[in-house]
Amino acid sequence: MREISEEIRQEYEKIKDKISYEDFLKKMEIRAQDYEGVSFMSELDLARVIVGEYIEEKNEPLIQESKDHKISELEAGQHNLTIVGRVMKMSNIKKFTSRKGKEGRLANIILADDTGSMRMVFWTENIKLLTKNDIREGDVIKLKGVEIKQGYREDEAHLNARSELKKLPSEEFTYLPSPITEITRLCDVQGDMEVNVIARIIRIPRIRTFDRNGSEGKVASLELQDESGKMTFTLWNRDTDLINTLDLHEGDAVKIMGAQSRVRNGEVSLNHSWIGRVEKGEFDVPEYSENVLKIGDAREMRDVTIVGVASKVYDEITFERDDGSTGRVKSLELEDDTGAIRVTLWNEDTALEIKKGDIIKIIGGNIEFDDYSTAGYRINTNWNSKILINPPIDAKLKEMLHECGKYLKPFKIGELNQIEDEGDEVDVVGRVVNLYEPNEFQRDDGSKGVVRSAELADETGVVRVSLWEDKAEGHLNEGDAVKIENARTRLGNYNVELSVGKTSRILKPSPEEMEKLPSVKEVADMLYQDKKITELTEGDREARILGRILSLYEPREFTREDGSRGMVRSVEIADDTGVIRASLWDDQANQQFSEGDAVRIANPRVTLRNDVVEISAGRTTQVTRVKDEESDLPALKDIQEKIYPSKKIDEIEEDLRNIRVSGEIMEAFGNKILFEMCPTCNKRVIWEEDTYVCEVCGEEVENPEYLMIISILLEDDTGTIRTTFFRQAAEDLLGISTKEAEEIIDKTGDEGSLEEKVVELVGRQIKIIADAGFDEYNEEVRLNAKKVLEIKI
Numbered sequence: 001m002r003e004i005s006e007e008i009r010q011e012y013e014k015i016k017d018k019i020s021y022e023d024f025l026k027k028m029e030i031r032a033q034d035y036e037g038v039s040f041m042s043e044l045d046l047a048r049v050i051v052g053e054y055i056e057e058k059n060e061p062l063i064q065e066s067k068d069h070k071i072s073e074l075e076a077g078q079h080n081l082t083i084v085g086r087v088m089k090m091s092n093i094k095k096f097t098s099r100k101g102k103e104g105r106l107a108n109i110i111l112a113d114d115t116g117s118m119r120m121v122f123w124t125e126n127i128k129l130l131t132k133n134d135i136r137e138g139d140v141i142k143l144k145g146v147e148i149k150q151g152y153r154e155d156e157a158h159l160n161a162r163s164e165l166k167k168l169p170s171e172e173f174t175y176l177p178s179p180i181t182e183i184t185r186l187c188d189v190q191g192d193m194e195v196n197v198i199a200r201i202i203r204i205p206r207i208r209t210f211d212r213n214g215s216e217g218k219v220a221s222l223e224l225q226d227e228s229g230k231m232t233f234t235l236w237n238r239d240t241d242l243i244n245t246l247d248l249h250e251g252d253a254v255k256i257m258g259a260q261s262r263v264r265n266g267e268v269s270l271n272h273s274w275i276g277r278v279e280k281g282e283f284d285v286p287e288y289s290e291n292v293l294k295i296g297d298a299r300e301m302r303d304v305t306i307v308g309v310a311s312k313v314y315d316e317i318t319f320e321r322d323d324g325s326t327g328r329v330k331s332l333e334l335e336d337d338t339g340a341i342r343v344t345l346w347n348e349d350t351a352l353e354i355k356k357g358d359i360i361k362i363i364g365g366n367i368e369f370d371d372y373s374t375a376g377y378r379i380n381t382n383w384n385s386k387i388l389i390n391p392p393i394d395a396k397l398k399e400m401l402h403e404c405g406k407y408l409k410p411f412k413i414g415e416l417n418q419i420e421d422e423g424d425e426v427d428v429v430g431r432v433v434n435l436y437e438p439n440e441f442q443r444d445d446g447s448k449g450v451v452r453s454a455e456l457a458d459e460t461g462v463v464r465v466s467l468w469e470d471k472a473e474g475h476l477n478e479g480d481a482v483k484i485e486n487a488r489t490r491l492g493n494y495n496v497e498l499s500v501g502k503t504s505r506i507l508k509p510s511p512e513e514m515e516k517l518p519s520v521k522e523v524a525d526m527l528y529q530d531k532k533i534t535e536l537t538e539g540d541r542e543a544r545i546l547g548r549i550l551s552l553y554e555p556r557e558f559t560r561e562d563g564s565r566g567m568v569r570s571v572e573i574a575d576d577t578g579v580i581r582a583s584l585w586d587d588q589a590n591q592q593f594s595e596g597d598a599v600r601i602a603n604p605r606v607t608l609r610n611d612v613v614e615i616s617a618g619r620t621t622q623v624t625r626v627k628d629e630e631s632d633l634p635a636l637k638d639i640q641e642k643i644y645p646s647k648k649i650d651e652i653e654e655d656l657r658n659i660r661v662s663g664e665i666m667e668a669f670g671n672k673i674l675f676e677m678c679p680t681c682n683k684r685v686i687w688e689e690d691t692y693v694c695e696v697c698g699e700e701v702e703n704p705e706y707l708m709i710i711s712i713l714l715e716d717d718t719g720t721i722r723t724t725f726f727r728q729a730a731e732d733l734l735g736i737s738t739k740e741a742e743e744i745i746d747k748t749g750d751e752g753s754l755e756e757k758v759v760e761l762v763g764r765q766i767k768i769i770a771d772a773g774f775d776e777y778n779e780e781v782r783l784n785a786k787k788v789l790e791i792k793i
Contacts, residue, residue, distance in 0.1 A: 004043070011047040015054040024050065045160045052162070068142075072115035074157065076150040083120075083143045083157065084168070085111035086176040087135060089258050089275045092245070093127055094238055108275055111141070111157075112177050119156040119275075120146075129165035137179045137257060137277075142166040183255075187228035189270065191263035197270070198255045198283045199224035199231075201248060202290075203363050205386040207240045208348055221384045222248075223364065224256075224270070227286050230303075232384060233259065233270040242272075246280050253283040292397075296338025298367050298377045306379060307361045307393060308334030308341070309405040312425070312486060314503045316350040331503075334360055334379075335404050342370060342378040349387055356427070356485065357405050359398065361388040410483065410513075414460025416496040424489045428463065428498070429513045430456035432480045433520055434622045436587040438472045453587050455622060456482070456498075457523045462603065464497040464619045466490075471500050479520050483509040495620060524622075528602045534577040536613050540606040545615075546626065547573040547580075548636050549597045550769075551787050553728050555589045559680050572786075573599065573615075574639050579658050581614045588617045596636045598626040612657075640789075644769050650718035654774040654781050661783065662767045662790075666720060667713040670758025672751050673730070674741055676704035708738045710758060714766070714783070723770065723783040732788040733766070734758065765792040 004025075012024050019027075031046045068084045089110040097103050105127050109120040120143065122130060135141065145163035148155055184195040203223035210217045220243060221234045233256065235242060242248070258276035261268055272278065293304045312333035319327050330350035332343050343362065345352065354360065362379060363386040370378035381387065410427040419426070434455040441449050452472035454465045465484070467474070476482065485505040487498040500506065509517065518526065528544035536543060551572040558566050569589035571582050582601065584591070593599065602622040604615035617623050633639070644660040652659065676685045678694035678701055685692040685701050692701040708730040714723045725733045734741075734757065745753055767790040770783040 007044050008047045011044070011051050014051050018054045042160070045162070049161050070115045071111070071113050071118050074118060074148045074155060076148050076155050078148045081146045081148065081157075083111065083113075083146055084173075085113040085117075085141070086170070086173065086178065087137050087139045087141060088112045088117060088177070088179040090130075090135065090137060090277055091275050092239075092242055092277050093130075095241055095245075096238065109135075110275055111143075114175050114177070117177075119151065121156060121158045123159065125161045126159040126163060126165075129159075129163070133165060133167045135165075135167065137181055138170065140168040140170045140173045140176060142168055181257075185228040186224065186226050186231045189231065189261050189268055191261055191268055193261040194273075195259055195261060195270070196255070196257045197224070197226070197259060198253070198285055199226040199233075200285045200288050201250055201252050201254060202230070202288045203386050204243060204248060204250055205364070205384055206348075207243070208383060212237075219383075221269075223384075224254075225286075225288060231268065231270055233272065235272050239272050242278055246278060248278075248280060251288055252280055253285050255279045255281060255283055294338045295334065295336045295341050295375075298339075298341055298375065298379075300367055300369060300377070302366045303364055304367055304379075305361070305363045306334065306341075306365065307359065307397060307401070308336045309401040309408075310354055310356055310358045310360050311335045311340060311405065311408060313354055313356055313505065314486060315505050317502070332360070334362075337400050337404055339375060341367075341375050342373045344378055344380050345387070346381060346383075349381060349385075352387060352389065354389060356408050359390050359393065359401050361391045361393070362386070363388070412460045413456065413458045413463045416461070416463055416489070416498075419489050419496055422489055422491050425486045425503075426489060426498070427483065427485045428456060428458075428487065429481070429483045429509050429517060430458040430463070431517055431520055431523060432476055432478050432482060433457045433462065433523060434624070435476055435478050437590065439587070453619070455620070456484070457520075457527065459518050459523065459526055462523075462527060462620060462622075464492065464495070466497065466499050468499065468501040470502075471504065471506060474506060476506075481509050481514055481517050483507040483513060492619065497619070524602060532577040533573065533575050533580045536580065536606050536615065538606055538608040538613060542603055543606065544600060544602040545573070545575065545580075545604075546598065546600050546631055546633060547575040548633055548639055549593055549595050549599060550574045550579060550636075550640070551728075552593060552595050556682075557679075558682070573601070574643050576634055576639060576642060579643050581612070583614070583616045584623065585616065585618045587619075588621065588623050591623060593625065598628060598631045598633050600624050600626050640769075648718040649714070649716050649721050652721060652772050652781055652783070654772055656772040658786070659770060659772065660767065660789070661714065661716075661721075661723075661770055662765070663714040663716040665712050665761050665764050665766060666715045668758045668761040669711045670752070670755040673708055673710050673734075673754055673758060674706045674738070674745065674751070675709055676701075677707045679703070679705045706738055706742055708734070708741060710734060710761075712761065721781065721783055722775075722778075723768070723785055725785045725788075729768075729785045729788055733761065733785075733791065763793075766790065 027050050028046055031049060069081045071085065087109055091108040093105050093107045095105055104124040107122045107127060107130060110117055111120050143165055146157045146159060149158050181196060183198050186197060186199060189195055201222055202225045205220055207218055207220045210219065218237050218240045219234060220240045221232045224231050224233050256278050258273050259270040260273045261270055290305060293306050295306060295308055310332050314331045316328050316330045321327050328347050328350045330345045332354060333340055334343055362381060365379040365381050365385050367377050368380050370376065410429045413428055413430055432454055436453045438450050438452040441451060443449055450469055450472045452467040454467060455462050456465050484500055487500050487504050490497045490499050528542050531543045531545055533545055533547060549571055553570045555567050555569040558568060560566055567586050567589040569584040571584060573580055573582050601617060604617050604621045606613060606615055644658050647659045647661055676692055678685050678697055681696045683694060683696045685694045685704050692704050694701055708727060710725045710730045710733055712723050714721050731737050741754055745751060766788060768785045769787040769789060770785045772781055772783055775782045
């Protein structure tokens with residue numbers, strides 16, 4: 001059994017016939033948990049509370065009458081004292097949370113007698129003594145059961161659970177000092193004063209947080225107005241709770257007692273002190289009439305109120321301050337029926353969820369010159385500005401602003417091509433139907449950048465979108481529905497394209513916008529006309545074909561006329577009606593495909609080259625892989641059997657295309673199989689005066705590219721035919737890559753060093769796909785091998 005003090009044991013003696021000692025101690029432990037975090041409850045206080053539950057002492061109260069103690073006589077450690085004094089100052093009731101999470105309340109009073117003054121601390125259980133007796137400044141009170149403790153700076157008095165308060169007639173204590181209760185007009189407040197004011201609240205800003213030596217601090221600066229002027233009144237940390245506790249709103253009249261004034265940057269303001277009090281009531285101050293400035297009347301001025309519809313909203317931008325900390329800034333544009341103006345939000349305000357079309361009210365903004373703004377001005381908000389989203393406003397004003405915001409609806413994608421100017425800012429809603437991998441590039445200043453291409457579609461069309469920097473690194477997926485705001489138009493080769501950069505926003509569409517948006521399949525079915533390969537004709541637009549990749553060549557880099565680098569890749573696509581050559585450009589060329597893959601190509605450019613229809617897949621073309629179970633295409637082998645007719649050599653005529661030919665290699669010519677090519681135009685170069693020269697470009701070529709060409713004589717039981725293999729077909733025939741052949745020739749220094757390997761092809765059986773053409777110089781039909789299907793020793 002734990003030891004207890006003699007004082008507690010004496011308390012137990014009063015009720016020992018009513019409760020056992022063990023039960024008494026258990027009740028002590030329960031009470032200790034109930035009052036955890038309440039500083040005035042000592043173990044002796046807890047014991048007295050328990051004793052009071054068992055005893056009714058009408059003639060002997062637990063707090064014995066004692067003489068009144070003068071404040072100047074009080075010292076830390078004294079208990080059960082009686083003090084009489086006048087209330088000089090008193091705080092609002094404040095809430096607190098103990099370290100263990102218990103909630104409590106406290107209030108402070110400065111009590112004075114004719115010898116001095118002292119702080120009186122009222123805790124949770126004592127607060128009712130103040131409210132029940134309606135204590136105010138100037139009242140004379142008698143406190144019983146007070147304990148003196150050492151405070152932060154000086155001694156202070158604490159009440160406990162059994163303390164008492166009695167309100168005494170003030171007129172009987174004329175010798176006691178009187179509090180300062182006169183009211184000071186706001187225009188008369190100067191620095192370093194303690195004042196009482198009566199004013200009307202004209203602005204309550206959002207409570208802001210700040211770092212306070214590693215912990216979170218809070219601050220709110222209310223704007224006050226009386227008949228003489230305006231002034232800010234700042235609440236700090238726990239005192240910001242008064243806004244909710246007192247249910248304060250704009251337009252409320254308040255009396256503020258014990259406010260501290262200070263001067264900062266030449267302006268006088270008020271601060272709520274720890275012993276100050278705010279009282280809401282029906283005080284005699286002028287009604288507040290709000291002056292809303294029309295945007296068209298904006299000039300350099302401070303502390304203005306403006307209401308407008310958000311016509312543009314930009315993404316937040318972070319920056320580094322001079323002290324190394326990170327700041328945030330966000331811009332938006334407001335409009336009314338007189339004009340538009342840019343608004344700058346800072347730090348915490350950048351997190352406000354503002355959407356285009358929202359009605360925004362800014363109270364306490366400053367209008368400044370802005371050389372970069374169309375209007376020549378901007379509204380700069382500050383830590384004391386108040387920003388309201390869709391606030392209650394006059395019905396006529398609301399109707400006018402909704403009328404101003406009618407045009408803010410997103411563009412239909414099909415309408416974008418009506419735009420004739422680059423750089424216009426537009427909004428679109430669509431579904432991502434094609435998304436490419438991000439690409440790095442180097443800017444003129446040497447820094448690295450990132451760009452990513454995508455196609456966005458709605459029921460009216462498809463638009464190419466370039467996503468830059470952080471927008472390129474966002475989490476988008478094909479099929480996602482997105483809303484893009486502030487995208488800049490760019491005139492492409494055939495259509496308007498969109499650039500999504502720093503000032504653009506990528507958002508999730510509203511449920512209403514999502515409801516109207518078709519699925520990826522619905523978009524494709526509406527936009528494209530399905531065609532078989534043999535149905536394609538020159539100039540076809542918005543066609544869509546489904547086929548299998550028969551041949552796939554390596555991507556090839558090239559240089560455009562403007563010096564930029566590009567990429568192209570050739571493939572052959574076939575369905576059950578025919579085969580067509582396709583060129584995949586730039587981003588499309590980097591897609592990972594394999595021979596035999598089923599692909600859907602939507603909106604290719606259809607051209608005629610050498611009297612043969614070809615397709616080109618560029619920026620506005622969608623090339624997607626299709627799962628076999630999602631298509632009705634025949635298998636690759638079946639397609640090859642159908643579109644590659646088998647021919648004997650004696651049946652081959654000029655202009656036959658995509659024929660399947662089998663035979664034995666009778667001769668192979670390998671004294672030179674690598675030919676130097678211009679990397680710019682891909683034409684043959686010639687050796688002149690110790691350097692290569694391109695006869696087409698007219699430029700010297702320091703590092704030519706190489707083209708592998710192998711010529712053979714092919715024989716079957718009907719005859720022989722000269723056959724030439726280029727690039728991939730030549731590599732497949734010889735069994736080595738062009739790069740490997742280059743290395744062998746460089747190592748030996750002999751262009752004919754691969755002739756022996758070429759000659760080893762003689763006697764092999766091969767099956768190829770080829771086109772037939774007439775060689776006018778030799779006056780004979782020859783084959784151009786496109787693909788090696790089979791090769792046997």
